[in-house]
Amino acid sequence: MVSSIHSVKKVHRIACIPGDGIGTEITEAAIQVLTTLQKTLGWFSSTIFGRLFMILKLALLLGTFEFDFTHLDWSSKAYLERGWYMPPDWADQLRKHDAIYFGAVGWPDVPDHISLWNLILPIRKVMSQYVNLRPTRILEGIASPMANVKREDLDWVIVRENSEGEYSGQGGTSHEDTPHAVATEISIFSQVGIERIMHFAFQTALSRPRKKLTMVTKSNAQRHGMVLWDKVFYTVAKEYPDVEIDKMLVDAMTVRMVLHPASLDTIVATNLHADILSDLAAALSGSIGIAPSSNLDPTRKNPSMFEPIHGSAPDIAGKGIANPVGAFWSAAEMVRWLGEEKAADTLMKAIENVTQAGVKTKDLGGSENTKGVTEAVCKEIEKVLGAQ
DSSP: OHHHHHHTOEEEEEEEEEESTHHHHHHHHHHHHHHHHHHHHHOOSSSHHHHHHHHHHHHHHHOOEEEEEEEOOOOHHHHHHHSOSSOTTHHHHHHTSSEEEEEEOOBTTBOHHHHHHTTHHHHHHHTTOOEEEEEEEOOTTOOOSSTTOOGGGOEEEEEEEOSSEEEEEEEEEESTTSTTOEEEEEEEOOHHHHHHHHHHHHHHHHHSTTOEEEEEEOTTTSOSHHHHHHHHHHHHHTTOTTSEEEEEEHHHHHHHHHHOGGGOOEEEEOHHHHHHHHHHHHHHTTOGGGOEEEEEOTTOSSOEEEEESSOOOTTTTTTTOOOOHHHHHHHHHHHHHTTOHHHHHHHHHHHHHHHHTTOOBGGGTOOBOHHHHHHHHHHHHHHHHHHO
16 A cells, blocks of 8 residues: 555656855755655654554645755856856756746855846746746734734735846947946837736736735836836736726835735736835735745746745855745745645645744744754644644
């Protein structure tokens, strides 16, 4: 019986790119948690009969699977040593995997525009990860810096267009390094790009209890690309009559997020605007250290990529104090994308049990370090599974 169960075990191939700074620390922590999750699913009890019972029980509840991690040293340190982040066949390497787990990129010795445009942005574009999904909510045991905000008042999903817009990379500089230097940054908004992100946003809103979608733009001042955004939004909305819609200008949106968080649910915005708003959302939910993100190719023709949004944080790198919750939440989103819904729910339950118990890093008002939170979540996974 045990052999037959293990014969159907699924193997999820994960490409791990730890990157820079605390990216290496939180990636290590995430792998430890994911490894604990897969091992606990297979072997929980210490007795042979207990193990057999648990395997049968968990196979019915969660299925059996394991992760096969491939580590890729595409870091700024390696770039300084060899002159490149990714090898010429990087896309072929990534396409051999089912998902990508990304830590962070950025280091003081390398200008940010070099590290971004030589690593994470090419991955997003070539892998057709045109959706960046950023859920935001106040986890158990974590308080918002805003007074009198209830947990149920701040539960959002931000849908960020992830392939064009303000991060298209179009433009140039003439008369460089002279007093007459002129730089242009051209935002690209295509009908196809806007339509596909709008459909994803409406479908996301439709899947949530409130079925409400807020579109964010700045079409009063940017009268071409963002006017097209408005036009496509209202056109696509006709296909989703069950979704309540409204529109906000991005500056007014920041005010609404702070003063009236309960009025928001699903939010869709351009590459730049959603990037900024999701950082604000993370801060309002307690800390940027807890915020996850998913870079998705909804067609599943390419592997999707999962990463916390906090960045490489060089100021605290190597100190062992980085908050790993965003990394764990991102890992849970990856597990969910891979089809392991119950396992993802188990991981999120373990995370929130730990934060509710007060095991938190300093950015959340706690006293634990990265290792302490990681070990606590690993232990909690065993407890959660044992109670199922």
